[in-house]
Amino acid sequence: MNTLDSLDIDIRLQDWARLDERAREAALTRPAQSQAEALKRDVAALVAEVRQDGDAALRRLTARLDRCQLDALEVPAEEFAAAEAALAPELKAAIEEAAARIKLFHAAAAPLPVAVDTAAGVRVERVLRPVQRVGLYVPAGSAPLPSTALMLGVPAVLAGCREISLCSPVRADGRCDEAVLYAAKVVGVHRVFKLGGAQAVAAMAYGTASVPKCDKIFGPGNSWVTEAKLQVSADPQGAAIDMPAGPSEVLVIADAAANPVFVASDLLSQAEHGPDSQVILLSPSSELLQAVQAETIRQCRELPRGEVAARALSQSRLLKVESLTQAIEVSNRYAPEHLILQVADPRALLDGIESAGSIFLGAWTPESVGDYCSGSNHVLPTYGYARSYSGVSVASFQKQITVQEVSAEGLRRIGPCTALLAEAEQLEAHRRAVTLRLATLEAGA
């Protein structure tokens, strides 16, 4: 008998119309992030320890949390070579294929410089400059994610970042995952460190003897990683971050004609990430919801990570809605990291979507293709942050600087407007910086 045969697997089916406001809120609430207050305290202690003791703290914490006694923290050239030699040629080719497609999309979607004459003699420009020192975090706690090295490394290199460091948890045998190392090499990451969790984030934010300080930290991770990113970004001496990218989640909107086997497989693809993941299905069809419920439980029993997925399913929902219009309203309220539209005409729904990290249209677009190799980025805002944040892109690794140049004629045109507004704000020095120049122009005219 399969060990999962006896596992209690369930995913709750509810009717949205019958839920009161509190029950609706509960249905759309993400799983608690391992007791928020305790988490904040624990992470603050880890960050402080790294700030105070640098490399010694990193070795101590890695021994405690990752069960590995590290000597050198940085991955040496020989380990990259050994990783490359150990990988199957097909896997290396798949990593290269994915990298090429991610590069194609990210290069095309990169911001461009702008130059506009907003009045005769008044030129305003936007120039782009890379963030100089960036730190990438690639998870490897429950599953090493070489695809995340691609998703972060490709845009960092396209943006032209000068120092690109990458941290990923070390295995108990003292090595990093081979495919993560190969992906880092393929995209052109400069240095890789055998560090995971909050301690890796602290090392990149403040720098240690071995790990260079970074200006901005990118990447997903578990609760400790995400909380550490939030804490270091609140400290002016720490580092900026891309966004809070925590436990994976997906929301699927499906109509009566959707294939329950496909829908169940999509729900499970994100449920298997971790016990704190969440998946939601919205459909106006009771038959489809019941079929997906049965199919999800059946497929879950077949998965190597079925136990993990089952825990995520226990805090997930299948919700009967009145219409696809109501499904869109509920989805916008939830603001999912991933949104899959398995309906007859998904493009017809697209305009109504206000908040989502990434959208997948139609029966032949599983979320997995975005995770790996369609070309879009899989580092996306979770926990409702899609209401205000976007996924990682080349722009995330750039600063947009505005430039303006005004000729004498231009100042004659826009000077009076400036002076009037300065006067209204009672900022006399601002006004004079214009009027003194205008007077000089008048005198010379």
Ligand SMILES: NC(=O)c1ccc[n+]([C@@H]2O[C@H](COP(=O)([O-])OP(=O)(O)OC[C@H]3O[C@@H](n4cnc5c(N)ncnc54)[C@H](O)[C@@H]3O)[C@@H](O)[C@H]2O)c1
């Ligand atoms: N939002 C996104 O874009 C996105 C993308 C990929 C993955 N993810 C998510 O990233 C997460 C990856 O998590 P993971 O755990 O597999 O790997 P991880 O690399 O984020 O975390 C592993 C590290 O956590 C630390 N840790 C473990 N137990 C600890 C404890 N008790 N106290 C303090 N630190 C501890 C260890 O140092 C370890 O190195 C998953 O939740 C996945 O869903 C999100």
Ligand SMILES: N[C@H](CO)Cc1c[nH]c[nH+]1
């Ligand atoms: N679905 C994850 C983002 O939430 C990314 C990922 C990496 N590997 C597989 N999936």
Ligand SMILES: [Zn+2]
């Ligand atoms: Zn995934």
